[in-house]
Amino acid sequence: MRKELWRARCLWRTPEFIKEACAKALKDGQTKYIAAAGLPALRSAIAADYTARGFGQIKDSQVIVSPGGKFSCYLAILAVVSPGDEVVVPAPYWVSYPEMVKLAGGVPKIVFAGDETGFRISPDQLRKAITPKTRLVILNSPSNPTGAVYPRKELEELVRICVEAGVYILSDEIYEHLVYDGVQSSSPAKFSPEAAKLVLTASGFSKTYAMTGWRLGTLMAPPKVAAAVADLQSQITSNATTFAQFGALAALQQPDKARAAVAAMLEVFDRRRVKLWKGLNAVPGLRCFRSEGAFYLFPNVSALGLDSSKFADKLLDEELVAVVQGVAFGADDYVRLSYATSDEVIDKGLERIHRFCTRLAETRQPASARA
Numbered sequence: 001m002r003k004e005l006w007r008a009r010c011l012w013r014t015p016e017f018i019k020e021a022c023a024k025a026l027k028d029g030q031t032k033y034i035a036a037a038g039l040p041a042l043r044s045a046i047a048a049d050y051t052a053r054g055f056g057q058i059k060d061s062q063v064i065v066s067p068g069g070k071f072s073c074y075l076a077i078l079a080v081v082s083p084g085d086e087v088v089v090p091a092p093y094w095v096s097y098p099e100m101v102k103l104a105g106g107v108p109k110i111v112f113a114g115d116e117t118g119f120r121i122s123p124d125q126l127r128k129a130i131t132p133k134t135r136l137v138i139l140n141s142p143s144n145p146t147g148a149v150y151p152r153k154e155l156e157e158l159v160r161i162c163v164e165a166g167v168y169i170l171s172d173e174i175y176e177h178l179v180y181d182g183v184q185s186s187s188p189a190k191f192s193p194e195a196a197k198l199v200l201t202a203s204g205f206s207k208t209y210a211m212t213g214w215r216l217g218t219l220m221a222p223p224k225v226a227a228a229v230a231d232l233q234s235q236i237t238s239n240a241t242t243f244a245q246f247g248a249l250a251a252l253q254q255p256d257k258a259r260a261a262v263a264a265m266l267e268v269f270d271r272r273r274v275k276l277w278k279g280l281n282a283v284p285g286l287r288c289f290r291s292e293g294a295f296y297l298f299p300n301v302s303a304l305g306l307d308s309s310k311f312a313d314k315l316l317d318e319e320l321v322a323v324v325q326g327v328a329f330g331a332d333d334y335v336r337l338s339y340a341t342s343d344e345v346i347d348k349g350l351e352r353i354h355r356f357c358t359r360l361a362e363t364r365q366p367a368s369a370r371a
C-alpha cells in the first residue's frame, strides 16, 4: 500500500532542470535575505512573461513573488478588503477563500452554481450578489474543486459587471496551464484597460511544475495595489525562500524545457481525466461533469441519499478510498477526486467506488419504495 502511494506521488514531480537550478543556487550561497517582494531577476522574468502573453506592458514592480499561490490570494484579499466589506465568492469554492475573507474582516457572499450549469455562475447571479458594500469578486478558472473553465465570452461578461460596479477581482489562475479538450483559460486582466486596473492575478509554480512543497507563488496587480501587497509581505514574512526562487527562475529562462515538461504531464493527466470521468459516470447513482481543467473531478452523489461527509466517511471505512467531501467547498451534493495519481490507483479506486455505490443504491431502493 505504501509503495503504491509512493509510486503515485512520483508520477507528478518537479522537472529535473528546475531542481538543479535550485541546488546550484544553494551551493552558490544564495541563502540570505533578498528583497521582500522577490528575486529581482524572477520578478522581471514573470513581468516579461505576462507582457509577452498579452497583458499589456507589465512592470517588474507589479509582480510579487510570495511563499505560495495560497499566500498570494491571502495578500490580495488583505490588501483590498476592509472590515465589513463584502466579497463575492462563487461556489463550489476553493476551501480557503471564505476563511481568508473572514480573516480580513470581510463578509463572504456565496453564489452557487451546480453541475447543471457547468459549475459556472451567470451574469445575473453576479449582478444580484453585488451590493454597494461589495469590494471584491473572486474568480478561479480553471477551478479547484470542479475543474470547470469559463469560456472567454462568459468571463468577459462577468468582468464587465465588476468593472461597471468598480469592484476588484481576484483571479486565481494557478491552474491556467492545466486545460484539456482544446479549451483555453482566460485572464480577466487582459480583457480591457479598465479591467487591468481592478484585477489582481494570482498564480504560481505549484501546480504547473509540480512544485507544491517549494512554497512559491505570484501575484500580479495594478501598481498601487502591488506596492501595498509588497509592504504587507515585507511585514508578514519577508521574502519567499531565496534559493527556491532560482528554481522558478529556471522554469522561465528555459521555456522550451518547461513547455516540454508541462506537455508530457498534461498528456498523462488528460488520459486519466477521461478514464476517471467515464468510470465515474458508469457508477450507479453518480453523475459527473466533464471538467476541462486542473486535475479534479467533482461527481454529484446526491442520488445515493448521503450527504458528502457521510458518503466520504463510509467510502473510506468500507473500501479504503479517500475522497474529499464537497461540503468543504460549499457543495454538499458532491465529492472531489483527483486524477494526479497513477492509472493503477485510479483503476482500483473506480472498482471500489463502483462496488460501494452499487451497494448503496441497492440498500436505498427499498427505502425509497417505502417513502
Ligand SMILES: *Cc1c(COP(=O)(O)O)cnc(C)c1O
Pocket (backbone or CB within 6 Å): 067, 068, 069, 070, 071, 073, 094, 140, 143, 144, 172, 174, 204, 205, 206, 207, 212, 216, 217
Ligand atoms: C493549489 C492552489 C493554490 C496555490 O497553492 P500553493 O501551493 O500555495 O501555490 C491556489 N489556488 C487554488 C485554487 C489551488 O488549488
